Amino acid sequence: MSASGVEQDSAAQRAQKKAREQRSYLWGFGLALVLTLIPFAMLAFTAVERMTLWLTIGACALIQVVVHLRFFLHITLDRSKREDLLLILFTVLILIILCGGTLWILFDLYQRMLPDMMP
Amino acid sequence: MSVSGRIEHFLRQGSRYVLLIPMLLLSGCGSDMPGFMNPQGPIAQAQRHHFWVVIALVMVVVIPVIIQTPLILWRYRYRGHAVYRPKWDMSRWLDIIMWAVPLLIVAILGVYIWRQTHELDPYRSIASDKPPLEIQVVGYDWKWLFIYPDQGIATMGQLVIPADRPIALELTSATVLQSFFIPALGSQIDVMNRMVTKLHLEADHPGRFEGKNMQYNGEGFHHQRFITRAVEDNAFDAFVARTRRQGRPLDQDTYAIIADKGDNRETARALGLDTSDTDAVIRFSQVPEGLFHTIMGGSPIDWSALNVAPPQLGTTRTSVVQTSESDQSSSSESTSAAPESSEPESAESSSPSHERKEAQP
Amino acid sequence: MSQRPLALPRPQARHPGLNLGADHAHEADSREEMVFGFWVFMMSDLIIFGLLMATYVTMLGGTAGGPGPKALFELKSVLIQTMLLLVSSATFGMASIALKYQEKRRLVMWLLITLALGFAFLFFELRDFHTMFEKGGVPSRSGYLSAFFSLVPLHGLHVAGASVWLVALLGQMAVHGLDAPVKTGILRLGILWHFLDIVWIGIFSLVYLGGLS
């Protein structure tokens, strides 16, 4: 994204920039669409093995999150975006610790003392 | 008071209190102390050992603080004549030491903990040449039921175990979260409805130890106690036999009373038993098959497995047994390890069969 | 230690939807703070959703004999909801661009479309819950269903809240025109809207697709 304010630009530049930005949103939308449809279609129309299915769902979801961050929320590797990016990465770290820990602990507990909660 | 006077005063006071701490600890760890400072089994013994090892290791990094802080305070007091370096704020060597030494200590502790935690995992059985005795424990508001599945008996208020033989406990709760604990023998473990936990303990010698619930569960919490009696093998057999003979069957009505709120003594009273002795022990000659697992699973108990008609409450067959003849002679109720004499009735092997005769309705 | 004085990046550089060039620099700083603060708050919210998802996974085995995911969920309806949210994210993007280029009428139009899509999403979600209820899938039936109903409706509640906010912003715009507070408001709402779509990716992948596979 350009760093200068919009007013200074000429009308033509403005229109160009606007078109570029619109295109970027559309790209994001298209990618997200594909990444949504893949797992849905796979689940509805194919009979792949469960593990493969799960991995695909997970991978598509992860990629789609990145797509949303990049195209809709404009989180990039840009210097000016560093702060937001670091914030998100730190949150992800905490999420991994808390959620991963929760799953690790609880499933271990189930296994040792409450087997009927194992799905 | 001048500033330096105040420092002096403070240091004098301070050192006195610092000395107080080890004194307190040492005087607390005397031989009459209940709990794991006087371990009665291998688990508690190991735990006491770990306790001191950890203290010793951490002391390496803590003692310097406690000793040097007063020294620094004195040496660099406002009216003193020591050097004054207001801009000194860095020393590479000191930095290295202050990271390295704690790191080293934690590394040692880490290895140590990893090993000891696995070794003392309560689920892990204790190595022994004797097979473990299996006992099932159910926590109620506010008492414990001990089921001996192989013997087909149960007790409340008192857990009798053979000394010098591993005990394998399976535990659950009929109500809320509780924590089963015999300090002198070892680990506590949480018990929870619908869940089973396991615990392995062993008593070295015959003796009497306190048992408790450590997890608050309401008004009667502090009453949720029991006595653990470790006895010689033959005394244990006698206990089983006597329970079969003197106890009452754990039938549906009795169970309803147990499941009610109330501590051990209140339960005994509700069962129409004499509660004049200190422990209000209740003994059950029979328990339904698989009682423990049905309680845990929350499914209805199959009372037909218990082949008897419910006895009338408050009949002559009183089940509150004097704690033990020998206990009353051992003067105090302290939990120290008084050797148990074998029970006099041990020779008799009475069968519970006469109770079975009062058959189904 | 570096001698470089701390330079705060100007907001124009940072948020493509934001155009505050005409405003006071001080004002711009404070708007910048608001947007950053909202990000931070969203991250706190994200932890809530993450923990609820982890909780949901741990409760998968707690159906207690009641209906499970296969008996309750319907793929088609989930796909519709997913599409509605995704399209609404894109339309919000269009609104952001209109905001940036000061096109007030298009801005209002895109926002209204977004709002309609949000309502449609809520309608389908509620309809789903209704069919679940009819099949006996009520939260008091089992731990598993409790976990479901503490996670998915919370997302719906967020969408509803965001919709109320949107209406309030339209009201502000009617009263005050497109001034700086309204602009930052739309900007923050945009973050929330896109964020809710991201949470939904987690929900449809984990709860619905995972549950139906």
Place this chain on the structure above:
Amino acid sequence: MSDTTSLIFGRLGWDALPFWSMLTDHSWLSIINGVIATGAAGMVVLGALAAVILVTWLGKWRYLWSEWLTSPDHKKIGIMFIVIALVMLARAIVEAVFMRAQQAVGLDSGFLTAEHFGQLFTTHGTIMVFFMAMPFLTGIINYVMPLQIGARDLSFPVLNQVSLGLTAAGAALVMISLVLAPFSIGGWTGYPPFTELARNPGAGVDYWIWAVTLSTLSSTLTGVNFAVTIFKKRAPGMTLMRMPLFTWTALCTAILMIFGMPPLTVATGLLALDRYLDFHMFTTDLGGNMMNYVNLFWAFGHPEVYILILPPFGIFSEVFATFSGKRIYGYKILVIATMCIAVLSFTVWLHHFFTMGQSAHINAAFGIATMLIGIPTGVKVYDWMLTMYRGRIRLSVPMVYAIGFIMLFVLGGMTGIILATPSVDYQVHNSLFLVAHFHNMLIPGLLFGMLSATNFWFPKATGFRLEERWGYRAAFCWIIGFMLAFFPLYVLGMMGMPRRSVAYFEPQYVPWMIVAGIGALAILCALLCLLIQLWVSIRDRHTNNVFAGDPWDGRTLEWSTASPPPEYNFPVIPEVHSLDAFMTEKEGGRAWRVPDHYGDIEMPANSVMGVVIGLTSLAMAFGLVWYMWWLVIAAGVITLAAIVGRGFVRHTHRIISADEVRTTHERWLERLRQTAPIDRSREQSTDNHGRAMPPVEGAVQ
């Protein structure tokens, strides 16, 4: 109860009054407990009445409203937070003394009922953590942090008001529960299934849930506010690595609040769903699973204890440096250590439930992770010692607390390491050993930190010093009282005494319990000394005046402005060129220079948001507790309307003219110049008006 009354009053009935049970049950125990409870309720009612009458009598309603309740000024909000904390501290200490008294005579029974004792430890723990510690440290950070970074206010002043309102509402709810009883007996941890409707159908647990939830929301918002302020509002030149250490710890605390509070919101929220909407998250039947509650609670609980301890770490860093007349040793390392602690604190929560039944490798992993925290903490301790080393130590009141802290905290840390050894924790978990450990951290750590900060920054906030003689007395009573009250608990814990026991049956416990009871009395004396200290200080405020603003030869920016600071903190935003910014200026003779240029200052305008949200959230919580649904709905609607309405307000700022700023500032500078600089040996004398002597000749190196 008829239908209409239950529509209006929900399930609130006469039996909620604390003397009700006394009327039906005439036993000795019931009467004693009824009298105590009624006395407490009377104190609440009379206290509230007295406050109202006092304000009316002084004719100060308008002043209270416009200068305090609706003020967005971070300094005033900070002070109001601290006032809440002190009131709640007094209540919780009295409760603690009752518990100690009960246990001192608790062989076999005692004078409190089990139910009453249960409410005491629950309210004590809940209040101390959520309504004493949190508001206290929030208040101190609120007051000091913007001054330290050279800002005029927090990033979101109105949000700050809302935080205050939410905390006040939570505290008020706990206070109301004394009058319309009962409170929960589930402990500050509130573990289900004990706290489920099936076990505890009364209003108590609901009081607990909503009080805690209000506090949690408040802290989350506060965390966001602090973090953004520190990131965005620093004065020019104040890079992250030039921030004072207290601000650093405030930042780390804020981050912990942002990420540590949500697990509690989830835990209490799910518990509320269980209780209100018949969910089965944590029940024993239908697939519920209470272990997740424990997991979630401690995923909050452990970061929480570091939220509580990090600000004191920052405070002590400032105190050690200031009263040793020396730079902090190892600034960079202290910053790194603080960050390590903050991140590591998210990785250890399982150490609170080692005994739940999980595998040994999980226990061991979390045990080792816990010990890792000891390393950066130890580094901090050594850095403080080295800060004193080669200094000129003045044993002022804040410093006495700091010394008490450093000596006692390492002992608490050591017992923490013992508890973190899973095999040993199997012995001492849930025993008084644990109670001793955490009080050993909370009192010398958190509370001494707060008291040290109060003594340290009080002159900044009010313009006069806190009287020292009573300050020393209070500090000594605290230190000695703490040791007497809590060291015996270590021994009791090793003897296997469970926490939360109203009574016990082991005669061996009695002597230790009596010592602990005496300690609690000493702590009560400490509280009295604090009150006297406050009163004497206010009485002598003119002689102890330090308007020039720098009574302790301070090092950081907050000391460069007047005491009390003007509303806008700094007439001109300072420019920062180094760590210890103000000290550098003083050394370079550049302090208190007349600025060349003054500008208009824009400050946030007063707002009623805090009051409105506080009141509506209190009403909503109260309605939820007693099932008064009309109240819940009405309060909810008003809250929503207020938030939406606020969005329409545009006059959110007001301007203070450059002229006004100039006159005020130059008048202060003039007075400052006429003040005699004071030697450090006389800083506790009445000569100290807040202007410090230049550095000692020849000692500088």
